Amino acid sequence: MLVPMAKVRILGHKAQLDETLAALQDLEVLQIENAAESSSVPLPAMTLDAGRLGHRESARFLLARLDALLGILPPVEASTAVRFEVPSTEEVFLATLQSELDAAAPNIQQIAQTRDALNREQISLPRYQATLAKLLPLTPELADFEGYETVALLLDRRYGQVLELLDQVLKGLTQQDHVIVSAAVDSETIGALTVFPRAISDEVHDLLGRERVTQVRMPPELTGMSIGQALTHIEQRLVKIRQELAAANLALAELSARWRGRWMTAAERLRARLAQLEIISQLSETRYTFVLTGWVPERALSRVNAALQERVGDTVVVEKLQLTRAECKQAPVLLENPGPARPFELFIRILALPQSGTLDPTRLMALFMPLFFGMMLGDVAYGGLLIGVSYVAEHRFRHSPTVRDLSRFLALGGGWAIVFGFLYGEFLGTLGHAVGLHPLWKGREDPETLPSLLVMTIALGAAHVVLGLLLGVWQAWRQKARHELWERAGLLFGLVAIFLLVAVATSRLPRGMMTPALAALVIGLVLLARAQWPTGLLMGPVEMLSTVGNVLSYLRIAAIGLSSVYLAQVGNRMAGLMGNLWLGIIVAGLFHALNLALGAFSPTIHSLRLHYVEFFGKFYQDGGVPFSPFGHHGQSAP
Amino acid sequence: MDVGLLAIGAGIAVGITALGTGYAQGKIGSAGAGALAEKPELAGRIILLVAIPETMVILGFAVAAMILLILSGQG
Numbered sequence: 001m002l003v004p005m006a007k008v009r010i011l012g013h014k015a016q017l018d019e020t021l022a023a024l025q026d027l028e029v030l031q032i033e034n035a036a037e038s039s040s041v042p043l044p045a046m047t048l049d050a051g052r053l054g055h056r057e058s059a060r061f062l063l064a065r066l067d068a069l070l071g072i073l074p075p076v077e078a079s080t081a082v083r084f085e086v087p088s089t090e091e092v093f094l095a096t097l098q099s100e101l102d103a104a105a106p107n108i109q110q111i112a113q114t115r116d117a118l119n120r121e122q123i124s125l126p127r128y129q130a131t132l133a134k135l136l137p138l139t140p141e142l143a144d145f146e147g148y149e150t151v152a153l154l155l156d157r158r159y160g161q162v163l164e165l166l167d168q169v170l171k172g173l174t175q176q177d178h179v180i181v182s183a184a185v186d187s188e189t190i191g192a193l194t195v196f197p198r199a200i201s202d203e204v205h206d207l208l209g210r211e212r213v214t215q216v217r218m219p220p221e222l223t224g225m226s227i228g229q230a231l232t233h234i235e236q237r238l239v240k241i242r243q244e245l246a247a248a249n250l251a252l253a254e255l256s257a258r259w260r261g262r263w264m265t266a267a268e269r270l271r272a273r274l275a276q277l278e279i280i281s282q283l284s285e286t287r288y289t290f291v292l293t294g295w296v297p298e299r300a301l302s303r304v305n306a307a308l309q310e311r312v313g314d315t316v317v318v319e320k321l322q323l324t325r326a327e328c329k330q331a332p333v334l335l336e337n338p339g340p341a342r343p344f345e346l347f348i349r350i351l352a353l354p355q356s357g358t359l360d361p362t363r364l365m366a367l368f369m370p371l372f373f374g375m376m377l378g379d380v381a382y383g384g385l386l387i388g389v390s391y392v393a394e395h396r397f398r399h400s401p402t403v404r405d406l407s408r409f410l411a412l413g414g415g416w417a418i419v420f421g422f423l424y425g426e427f428l429g430t431l432g433h434a435v436g437l438h439p440l441w442k443g444r445e446d447p448e449t450l451p452s453l454l455v456m457t458i459a460l461g462a463a464h465v466v467l468g469l470l471l472g473v474w475q476a477w478r479q480k481a482r483h484e485l486w487e488r489a490g491l492l493f494g495l496v497a498i499f500l501l502v503a504v505a506t507s508r509l510p511r512g513m514m515t516p517a518l519a520a521l522v523i524g525l526v527l528l529a530r531a532q533w534p535t536g537l538l539m540g541p542v543e544m545l546s547t548v549g550n551v552l553s554y555l556r557i558a559a560i561g562l563s564s565v566y567l568a569q570v571g572n573r574m575a576g577l578m579g580n581l582w583l584g585i586i587v588a589g590l591f592h593a594l595n596l597a598l599g600a601f602s603p604t605i606h607s608l609r610l611h612y613v614e615f616f617g618k619f620y621q622d623g624g625v626p627f628s629p630f631g632h633h634g635q636s637a638p
Numbered sequence: 639m640d641v642g643l644l645a646i647g648a649g650i651a652v653g654i655t656a657l658g659t660g661y662a663q664g665k666i667g668s669a670g671a672g673a674l675a676e677k678p679e680l681a682g683r684i685i686l687l688v689a690i691p692e693t694m695v696i697l698g699f700a701v702a703a704m705i706l707l708i709l710s711g712q713g
Contacts, residue, residue: 556699
């Protein structure tokens with residue numbers, strides 16, 4: 001159901017504004033309406049005075065600094081976190097926080113920078129180490145040369161001739177005063193070392209650049225070292241980095257234990273204060289008073305009154321406003337349903353919230369959706385497996401409300417699947433017959449059952465659609481919407497007339513019923529024509545046929561169910577043809593796993609569609625705005 | 639009537655409507671996927687739009703069932 005909402009106006013002296021907003025924020029039951037968008041309050045929108053503007057800028061700046069520092073400090077145990085003892089006034093709080101940050105932040109940032117640099121080095125050095133280790137076998141042929149430069153190269157094997165070109169160029173430049181040694185590094189790469197006089201360094205690097213040869217560039221601290229020395233240095237450095245990183249992390253953990261909990265509290269308070277300051281622009285004002293308009297659940301109205309009396313005093317007035325019908329439609333929407341129906345609110349939200357003052361179909365959905373699901377799946381084993389999977393999913397992803405709601409729906413659907421599994425006598429398709437499970441009603445795999453199955457689904461569809469139309473009539477009556485009332489009543493008459501005509505034509509009713517059936521049809525057509533005159537004259541019969549199509553659409557319950565049972569039957573037969581017990585079990589397992597996956601997905605989508613299109617189309621009015629109370633949102637634990 | 643011809647008729651009734659449904663769902667689904675990338679809150683409406691053409695194949699199934707049950711009974 002939709003929680004009844006009341007619109008309230010709260011008035012008070014401007015000096016009490018901050019305390020009023022803080023009390024409302026803690027209550028989290030009032031959605032503040034923007035006075036600038038509301039025509040009911042002909043007063044100017046409230047502006048922030050200089051003091052509050054200053055506080056807002058300071059709070060934003062401090063919060064940005066806090067967020068940056070909290071991003072650096074590692075999480076700590078909530079029990080060991082030091083809380084912030086909130087100072088008496090806002091000025092003292094901001095000044096205390098500012099001085100704390102000024103004192104502690106440079107040290108934290110310095111350690112964080114050091115840690116980041118060490119992390120980067122720890123990642124990059126092993127790369128050099130790997131490359132140098134590949135080039136190391138080439139070095140024994142080289143001596144240390146004063147005044148010479150050594151360049152390490154890595155070449156794709158396909159372009160090995162570049163080394164000959166380099167040799168020729170160096171010969172021209174140095175008159176044989178150079179060395180090139182090369183060896184295969186792996187199946188695709190050749191490693192090479194080139195030693196040449198430093199005087200021709202620029203020419204050589206230009207040539208390597210033009211030919212796009214990859215040079216192994218060393219970090220500055222390795223410059224001038226031989227490859228062997230560099231490798232030793234890297235190994236020593238990596239050991240040292242690990243020690244320095246451990247020290248940096250320990251220092252940050254100690255700082256975190258001291259500051260994190262305290263600053264988390266401070267950040268929460270800053271966010272709360274900023275939210276209060278931001279919301280002020282949605283209020284209106286007179287010279288001395290503030291005026292706040294908002295929506296509150298009817299049942300929480302007394303709590304709002306009591307909280308404001310207690311925290312602010314009786315000079316703040318809470319007034320419940322009388323609403324016009326148009327204003328009632330603008331009320332925000334809060335769904336509230338009993339536990340078993342609550343998971344189905346998800347499916348309502350996926351579509352769109354119902355408009356305020358209209359019907360919430362969540363409970364009806366909770367009744368029919370698992371029923372349709374179970375009718376389609378209808379297998380004892382699949383139902384049991386789905387309940388098991390839902391149980392595991394709900395506990396494995398307990399922090400995800402969407403997974404929890406879907407799991408609960410699948411568990412309910414699985415329960416109905418077990419019930420219909422006994423009615424159809426299905427356990428992993430037709431395998432149940434082999435172990436003595438016989439249908440309590442009729443087996444779906446039997447072609448002679450098909451007519452009964454089709455009639456049953458059409459009857460269910462007719463009942464569901466008629467229920468939708470009755471709800472539509474009731475809602476239109478309540479809202480005094482005459483056109484909708486005529487239209488839905490016309491469809492209802494037309495549908496009943498068509499059922500009667502079909503029953504008479506198939507000799508299930510006496511021919512004497514033909515006259516009342518035709519009379520109902522004419523009444524239905526007249527009502528439809530009146531609802532949308534003059535187009536209703538033409539569109540009425542089309543609407544009526546479309547409603548019959550809606551009823552026939554429920555045949556999908558039989559169709560999906562048959563596809564499920566036939567796929568299971570195919571799996572069982574193929575398993576029987578394998579000629580080997582284990583192979584048969586594997587094949588049957590694969591088929592049934594596929595069927596179960598399809599059996600969880602397809603009936604969900606089709607049940608959903610039957611509700612969204614066939615059922616909701618008869619009465620549902622979307623366009624509701626979710627209730628979003630002013631409060632403490634998005635705050636996390638240390 | 640020849641059972642084979644009835645079976646072919648039933649197959650055509652389901653097959654052609656299934657092709658029509660598939661074509662429509664393909665078009666709606668691709669547009670829906672694009673819209674969903676821009677506005678994830680439209681998921682419910684897109685499911686609804688994608689599901690609408692399925693009525694065609696369900697009606698095809700109804701016709702096929704009638705062919706097999708009613709006409710074969712008369713034959």
